[in-house]
Amino acid sequence: MTAPAAGELAPSWQRRFAFFDLYGLPNSSPVAKAAYRTLPFWDKVRLTSNVWALLFGFIYFYVKGMWRKGTTLLGIGFGLGVLLASLHASQFLTQVITFAFAGAIMSTANYAYYLHARGSQSWNPFEGFGPRTSM
Structure with missing residues (x-):
């Protein structure tokens, strides 16, 4: 799947992209x-939220064409599951970490899709988030 052109986006995505174009992330x-x-x-x-990404996780990223980021999320999720199982974590702790x-x-899904539409091929699903360095 290729990245969409600006005219191909739904109005809701156009509004998000317009904000990201002007300001970047809300806390940037x-x-x-x-x-x-x-x-x-x-x-x-x-x-700042994407319910479909919440419900479907890495599958949402695959559907939107961000397979690199989706694969990274799948790996992180698998790694967290293995870690929690090997530590015999309580059900409560497992649910807290899962949520x-x-x-x-x-x-992160909306900004990741914005970057994908702008040509990003990063494997980092959290690209653009985190501390800012001043130049």
Whole structure:
């Protein structure tokens, strides 16, 4: 699957991409934070969350054509499962880690798709997140 052209995107994706084009991630700069704060609540949720990615995880990434990032998520999920099983982690701890991982996938999917549409071929599903270095 190839990355979509701007005209091929649904209106909801066009709004997300427009925000990312102007500001980057909502926490990437003071200007981005200020612009994010002015958005209505549901626009904030739509910008930073993806329910389909929450429900389907790495499969969502495959469907959207981000197979590299999806494979990385599959590997991380498998690794977490093996680690939790080998440590005989409690069911509660296993569920907490599983939901936290699903939440991380949900929070990164929209920006990962934006980067994919812009030509990113990174294997890192968390590309662009994390500490900013000043140049």
